[in-house]
Each structure stands twice: as C-alpha cells, then as structure tokens.
Amino acid sequence: MTNARLSPAGALAWVASLTVDLRGAAVLDAGGAVLAGDADVGRRAAAALAERPDADDVDGGDVLVVRRAGHAVAAALGPRSLVRVARLDLATAAGALGAT
DSSP, X not given: OOSXXXXXXXXXXXXXXXXXXXXXXXXXXTTSOEEEEOHHHHHHHHHHHHHSTTOSEEEXXXXXXXXXXXXXXXXXXXXXXXXXXXXXXXXXXXXXXXXX
C-alpha cells in the first residue's frame, strides 16, 4: 500500500480481505471511541490500550491492536491466524487512516 487514505470502513474491509481467521475488527479514534466495526472488539481493544497507553502494539489475548497516527485498528484473531502478518496489516491500515 502507498500513501492512499482509507476511511474507517475501508480500513476494515481491507484488513478483512487479507487476514486469515479474522473473528471481528474495529477502528478506534485516539480517545478509544469505536469509529467502525465490531463494538465488542472495539471495547476490548480500548481496554487493552488503556492498560498500555504508551504502546503502539498491544496483544490482548485474542485481540491484537495497533495504534498509528491517532487511530487504532483492532482484530479478534482465531487460532489459525498469522499473527505477525496480521500485525503488519493492521499497522498499514491504521497508518492509512491518517486524518480521516
């Protein structure tokens, strides 16, 4: 992906098209409010980020959260997920949200 900008819904669609065994996903703003996606995943992601406010990446059990440029993208991953690949995909999606 290049310098393209994605909407929150677009970021989720892009992540869903790439992520193996994705159970749910959400986009959060800097304050932890869910902008798009699964509300339960968003709630769990916000709690994980609140526990580690300085972390860019948080692995909260089955929820992986990546924060970039004022947004966070979270994914609930199943046991067949490729976590390292998913982390890179979430980081790219979060970075592509930019100032949307």
